[in-house]
Amino acid sequence: LRKQKLCELEKMWGMISLAFFGLRVTSGSCDVPPAVSNSNVHLADRFITKTSFFSGQKVYYNCDVGYVAAGGRKSRLCINGKWTPLKLKCERKLCGSAGDIQSGQFVYTGVEFGDTATAVCDEGFMLVGRATRHCMNNGWSGRNPVCEAAxxxxxxxxxxxxxxxxxxxxxxxxxxxxxxxxxxxxxxxxxxxxxxxxxxxxxxxxxKGHILTEQIVVFIVATIYIQCNMGYVMSGPGTVYCERDGRWLPELPKCQRRPNTITSSDSTHKTSLLLSEIGVSIVCFLFLCVCGFIAQHNRNQTHSQYSISPLNV
Known part of the structure; x- marks a missing residue:
């Protein structure tokens, strides 16, 4: 009789246990917690592989890399097949200043996780090293560059x-x-x-513009007289001088067409040089170039002769 009662009690307890645990697994269980959008949080690693959670069970969350908790509970609770809202708030980590650069400075997009700091040197200095540092989970990446004088x-x-x-x-x-x-x-x-x-x-x-002989350096100082072609009137001085630095002083004059004057069609040059009046008081040993004129030596003649050709006068 005693054994019979014990068997009945065990059977009853088994039925109660089956009913109790079956209720927890089926009617009150929760599926995998849904992702929380725009929250920068994720489910703790120990809960990732689970696919079912009984009613009353808690799961925990952590902030994403580069973010820190800024208030709210880290857990959610399964109640009769539904998850309670997650209150955890996460915000980007602060990196602060990237440091100082002698003869330069950093230009920031911000000082939080994901932001950058770009080094810019003062004028006259050149950057040595990587210009950009990134705000990472553990602080600024790399090291500060250096600004060296150009x-x-x-x-x-x-x-x-x-x-x-x-x-x-x-x-x-x-x-x-x-x-x-x-x-x-x-x-x-x-x-x-x-x-x-x-x-x-x-x-x-x-x-340039000097004559070198074996022992002599000769400088050219020339005076020229300018005359306009027929039908033109001179505007400016008729005499100019070639200085040592290669400039004509004063400036070359201009020849302007005389009013009501007909000139021949082949008068293309408005200014002509009277070469016979060029006064170059110097003996030329080899060759010379003077203020826009080229002097050429004719070696085939008995007496040394030079012709002076104007260059776009």
Missing amino acids: VCEDPPEVSNAEITGLQHEPYTYKSVIRYSCRAGTLVGEREIWCTKHGTWSAPAPEC
């Missing part, structure tokens, strides 16, 4: 010229040097300077 190479030497304004190395940004010819005419920039890119602002000039 330095130019030694200024180019020019034959027959002197350099002034020369400084000791290094030749940094805005260092200026000036060229002057010992003989001849300077062709090119008289003054060049070191740019912010570490290069000179222009190529070195040249010294």
